[in-house]
Structures are given as structure tokens and as C-alpha cells.
Amino acid sequence: MSKQLKVLAVGAGWRGSNSKSLFNGFIKNGCDVHIIETDGYFYNYSIPERLYMRVRKLPLKAKFQKFNTTIARMIDAYQPDILFVVKGLWVTEEVVQYAKVKGITTIHFHPDFLFDDRYHTSTILNQAISSYDLVVTAKTTEVEKYKQYGCSRVHFMKYAYDPDIHYPVQLSVQEKINFQTDVAFVGRMEPFRADALNRVAMQGYDLKVWGTKWDKIPKNDVLNRYCEGRPIFCEEMAKVFQGAKISVGFLTQLSAEQHTARTFEIPACQGFFLGTRTEEHMDIFQPGVEADFFTTPEELLEKVAFYTQRDEIRQQITQKGYEKVIKMNATYEARVKEIIEMVRKEISYVM
Template structure:
């Protein structure tokens, strides 16, 4: 198919673009974030207000790039700056328009950030969310059809890579967390450190944590993506998957990426996690920080058990099919079904 992909050509969005191309599709990318100056003010104003007063820049940019073009389908990734006017233009150019959003744009938690997204929701043919508990909220905000899916790993990026001696010198660890600081994460990891769990933390903003002085020796500041992210997970015996409490997550991309890389996945017990893996056999789940510490310390004393659970987790995530190469055709098939229904009605 000839697809228009509207999103960032990098990060997990870039992984989806690459996966679509591996699946044989011709993919054109429009990056809406190139529509405005890349400076501190605009980045801040984007996150806080969806470019209030400047959102016309995105409309102008998108419509000028779209002029005279036609596609079989338009795939909008995230879409926080894509207005109803632009979605309607996409529908004329691309027959069917899908929105895929891994965030949680259906609550009022983020203030004005989702104001444009909410207005555009009714104009999408299909809205895809990784938050199955938000389907009714999406419908209530005007979405016409909603598909709930699990967050995927990428079959190329997230795999059991072999680490060189240099990689091991940099990334070997007992227990690792890779991710940005959030207020609820500092106390949990501080408690693990107090309990003697040997931690390594990679990520941004940890210097802002009130617990930073207690965790300083564990922290390597800076974002890890792609191959470096995979190596940091692969180099650890146990990798923690911490949820975002602000968004009410029941699973995240870490929930599939960590087992797919071949490392033991250790996370909070949730309904999603329990449905995805057998606790104690394919992953290890905990109920509170001390429970997490107890389980990490017990596992570190039994390296063979770590290897057994990690191998079983890898087999399970492959059996579950939680990868881009499986998810993206599912979304496309669902969107094509919507398009066929619309054609019959017309």
C-alpha cells in the first residue's frame, strides 16, 4: 500500500515506520513537529497548550505538504497537533485515516495539551489505543471506532543481541531500570537501594528527583534509544518495568520490550501483566517496594532461575505476537474493514 505516516521519524514512531516498510508498504513521512521552530519556548508551549495561538503553523505545514498527493491510507501517530481541518484533508487524500496513540489523551491530567486531539477525534475512521481501560472514554470524547491493542516491541530493535566485552564493561548490571524520572519512581528505587538491591538507573531528569542524593551512585543520566537501550537491558540480570502512575498504566512498552530482549522482566502486579505472563515462570511481579526488593534479592541468589524465567518470558512474548510486524497488519486490516463498510453505505 501507499501509506502516509504522520509522526516523528525517530523513537518508537520511527520503529513503526521501519516495520511498515519491511512489511512491503511504500511509506511517506510527514513530521508535524517540523512545522514550528525547534527552540525551548515552542517545545514548552507545545507540551503545555498544543501550540495555542501558533497551531495554524501545523495546519499550514501539513496542508502545503499534502497538496496534490494521494495515498491508500493515512496513519497518524500521536496526533496532538493534528486539527480537524487537517484530518478532513487527509480523508480526501487517503480514503481512510487512522490515529495511533500510546499516551493517555482521554483524561484532563495534561491540561490543554490534548485540546486539538479531542476536537479531531470524531473525524478519524479508526482510533487505536494501548490503554484498554480508556476505550469508553475515547468513545465518550467522540471517537467513532476504537481498537484497543497492547504496546508492541520491535522485532529488529528488541531482540537478544550478543554483547561484546566493551558492551559488558559498560552495561553489565544486576538490576536495571531504563527510563525517565517520575515522582513515584524515586521513592520506590530509593527503597530498593536501602534494601541492598544492586541497581543501575539510566534515564533523563533523575537529577530532579528528591531522592537523587541517595541514588546518585546508581544513576547514569541521559536518554538511551535503539541499540544502546537494548544493550542496557540485555546487560542486566533483571530489568524493572515501572508504570506511570499519572497515566494509570497497566502495562507499558517495557512490558514487552524487556522479555523480547531476553532479560527477566520484573514489574508491578497488574491485570495486564498477569494476562501476559505467568508470574514466577515467565516474569516476576511484585505488590510493593519491599516485595520487589525481596524478589530481586532472592533471584540474584539463584542465577539459574533468572535464566530459566528470562528464556520462558522470551518464548511467551513471541507466542503472544506483541511485535510491530504483527500489530501493524492488524491495525491496517481493521482500517480497511472500516473503509469497506463506509464504501458499502455510500
């Protein structure tokens, strides 16, 4: 019988985050897990802190030091087998090395782009990343970049959905008023996304857009009427996908992204997934059978026009897409099992 692995997990702890679902994945795989949440240390910044970070590119020194000291002390007290860090923007190289000296397997997972997206990196992470024993990424284009940067072991792992959060929901009468629409999008504003969705809005479709930075689009864009002005998470997000005839799955233009968490979350909620056409998307879903895809804003408009008027075809594809993600077992629990199997092999080899 394999010994129970002890995992010291560091990352965001709010329900609906990639990190929380991954941490729960370790628990579901029988691991003993202790979590150090970054939420209490970072992200709820005061205005002075934001100004400080803009200049120094670091959080306040006392907060930054307390965070890393807490990790080091927990390494001593908890004596984990694995230090699993998600998006470790402020975990220092010294802490990673300290864990390794203690014989702990150190793993980093970044849900975003480390090299091409300035929003999701830091000098601290750039210095520490090559020290980890294993780097896990859901971005195929990042694999070689990590290796060239000096990371010795890099593992590609697809995104996933969390069945505790992403599942079909029944909408109440009020929820149908709130969430039913022709087209929905959940995500951050980027110029390509804004332009494409503005074209959809200009054609008179009912549209709902959730996420951040949508207040940055031009004030005269028709799209402004359809921006909800806030992000949306968990079961409420499932209601968005359930209520929309079409849920658009844009990929970022910041790099050559091939798929994302929405790739699995939308079908898992029994939403109709209309995503950016990529090799990975078309490998996961059969076009026109389990989902559908577009490349240009013009093609997006064509697909919206087609599917909003064909309920039966759309519903068949939606059901097939839902059945596909269930059959694939594309869950965080299954993804974490991949990581655990790699670690157990490593531990057995060392012993």
C-alpha cells in the same frame, strides 16, 4: 490480489520511537508509505519558543501552520488511502476533515494517555480526536473514555517490540563494564518509581537508572549515585536489559496503566522482566515462569533479593519470557496487520 495501500504517516521519525516502528510495520506489510516527520517541526525548541508555548500552549504560529499545510498538500499530491497519525498533538481538526472529504481513512494512535496525562495532550489534539475515523490505543482504560468523548470507533491494540531493535546482543568486555548490574530501569522519573528504586539502592544493590527527570529527586537520596543522567534507546537499551540481572518494568501512576512497550521489549532483548502486577501483565506472562511481578516497594525488594541470588531460576525465566514474546509474534508488524485488515474491510464495504 489486494491493491497496495498508500499510507501518509505523520509522527516522530527517529529510530526507536513507537511511530517509526509502526511506520516500518506498514512497509513490512507491503504498503507504500510516505512519512511526514514531526521531529523537524517540533521538540527541538529554542528558549523563546518554550516560553511562547508555556503561555500560548501552541508552537510558534508559522511553524504550526507550515506543518499542517504540508500535510494538506501531501494529501493532494500523494492521494493516500490512509492518513495514519501518531501522537498528533499539532494536527488540526481541519486537516483531518480535509482528508476525510477526500475519501481517506483517518487513523490516530496515541502511545500515551490522552485524558489523564497532561504531558501528552494538547488543545489541538483534544479538538481533533473525535474527527478521526478510527482511534487506536494501547491503554484499556482509555477505550471507554475515547467513546464517551465522541470517538465513533476505538480499537485496543497491545504494545509491541521491534525485532530490528529489540533483540539479544552479545556484550563486549567494555560493554559488560558499562551495562552489567543487579537492577536496571529505563524510563521517566515518577515519585513512586524514585521511592522504590531508592529503597533498592539503600540495600546496597548495584543499580543503573536511565531516563529523564531523575535530576528532580532529592539530593540526599542514595539513588542519585546510580542515575546515569540521560535517556537510552535502541541497541544500547537492549544492552541495558541484557546486562542487568533484573530489569524493572514500572507502570505510570498517572493512570491505571496495565502494560507498556517495555512489557515486550525487555523479554525480546532476553532481559529478566520484573514488572508491576496487573491483570494484563499476568495474562501475557505466567508469573514465576516467564516473568515476575510486584505491587509494593516492599515486594519489589523481596523479588530483587530472591532473583539476584538465584542465577539458574532467573535464567530459566528469562529464556521462557523470550520464547513467549517470539511465539506471540508481539511485533509492530503484526500489530499494524490488525489495522490494515480493519481498513481493507472498510474499503471493501464502501466499494
